[in-house]
Amino acid sequence: MDKFKKVLKCIITVAALALLTCFLSYFYMSKNGPIHRKRFYEQKKPVDVLFMGTSHAYGGYQPMELYEKYGISAFNLATAGERFAVNYYSLLDAFEYHVPRVCVIDCHGFEYGNEKNDPEVPTRCHGIFDGMPMSALKIRAVKDVLSDRPETWPEYFFPLYYYHNRWSELERQDFEDPAVNCYGKGGRIFYGMANAPEPELVAEDDYVWEDDYSTEYAEKIVQLCREKGVDVYYMCIPFPCDAKAQRVLNRAKRLEEKYDNCTYINLMNHADEIGFDYGCCMSDMGSHVSFTGATRLTDYIGEYLKERYDFTDYRTGADAAEWEQEYTDYTAYMDRLREKCETYQDYLDKVFTPAYSYAVYVSDMKTANSDKMLGKLIKKEGERDLAESAEGSYYFSNLNGDICEESGIEAKDTVFGAEYAGSYNPEALVNIVLYNNRTGETKVSSWSAEGRL
Secondary structure (H helix, E strand, O other), X not given: OHHHHHHHHHHHHHHHHHHHHHHHHHHHOOOHHHHHHXXXXXXXXXXXXXXXXXXXXXXXXXXXXXXXXXXXXXXXXXXXXXXXXXXXXXHHHHXXXXXXXXXXXXXXXXXXXXXXXXXXXXXXXXXXXOXXXXXXXXXXXHHHHOOOOHHHOHHHXXXXXXXXXXXXXXXXXXXXOHHHHOOOOOOOOOOOOEOOOOOOOOOOOOOOOOOOHHHHHHHHHHHHHHHHOOEEEEEEOOOOOOHHHHHHHOOHXXXXXXXXXXXXXXXXXXXXXXXXXXXXXXXXXOOOEOHHHHHHHHHHXXXXXXXXXXXXXXXXXXXXXXXXXXXXXXXXXXXXXHOOOOOHHHHHHOOOOOOEEEEEEEOOHHHHOOOOHHHHHHOXXXXXXXXXXXXXXXXXXXXXXXXXXXXXXXXXXXXXXXXXXXXXXXXXXXXXXXXXXXXXXXXXXXXXXXXXX
16 A cells, blocks of 8 residues: 555656646747747638748738738748748648648748758757647658757647746736737738848749758749649748848749749849838838838739639628727737837837828928838828928828828817817927727827837
8 A cells, every 4th residue: 555655656746747847838939929829729710811930920921911801711830930841740730630722931031051961950950849738740750850960859749948037038928818919910011111221132933942951941932732723823922032041942943843733033133013112111121011011912812712622702602790800900910019119200100001090291201201200101102202301391191091291281270179189289399199990999108219108
């Protein structure tokens, strides 16, 4: 009996330690990748378009905007610095839950070449592998992608091994329901605005092919998708880059030439058609698009795919109410993100969507629009001559669907002089009225050149 009690105590102790380890692993682990993957697993509705790739892609493609404009069901499973080999295993895992009609792959994976053992790789792999359930596939993926770094394998199977020092970095979201901080079906939004330079472009068929680790898995992805009946679109998201980098990205052209289920589109060569202006569509000077840029890219892709596929329109039918609620949650999430913006440019960037209307009053356009960025953001469609050339006071509104634009106008003569007079700040450089077209909620924010007042 004593022996039995000892064995029982041992079992209980081991079980308690295992539960404690799982508990600590869950809270210590970074939630950025796993949250989005968990929502993908849990989604019961079909996914017709799946986005994969690097941070270029997770900031560049916004699935909820694709739904709002075209009714398309999409999901974004991209993570920062994701190599094609990781894309490949991520797709294998994703196909266990949803097999889309179209898979859009970010081309920036070609830039990693033979960097299989780059020191950055183990860290980047956590963005995908942490969210994958323990399985034979996950074991195979870790051992293949990190074949020359076996000392790192345990950290993907036992997260606490890697995250045990993260206790000082824990935030409120680590203890909340993941859904609270994860709207947008994988699309993520960058803060900041940059007046970036426009690159000098090369032709899509101008490329230098290399038989390296990246191209090997880029081709495996196309072959896997062909087996599943999925069309692959390798797309290059616009960013300031030189001709040498473009020739690397253009390697996808060879895959298009070789496989009938593969298409290559360098979106930089379609910037004018998209309305992509590097002066207001980049969130930084290096690589990531702003929300304005992302919505324009998403709109272009939606139009392109809608012409070629007979997708279900989820804005109508039995699931319409559920989708509408998801979109309402998404706009509420956008409201929370917007409150964290530190400049009026960044704030206006995040209203470029059919969900919002807005009015902007600028007391001194010469100061506020010194880099011409504000004019581009205020007047997102059509001619921008007045918005970019005004030097004194300036007013623009598309509230209630009516476009109004004037310069040299007093604030009392605008909408600020009536309904929103109580919220208007006469000391501000910029006052913005934001109207949620779905909920009817209105917010007024006031800004100086240094930030929010």
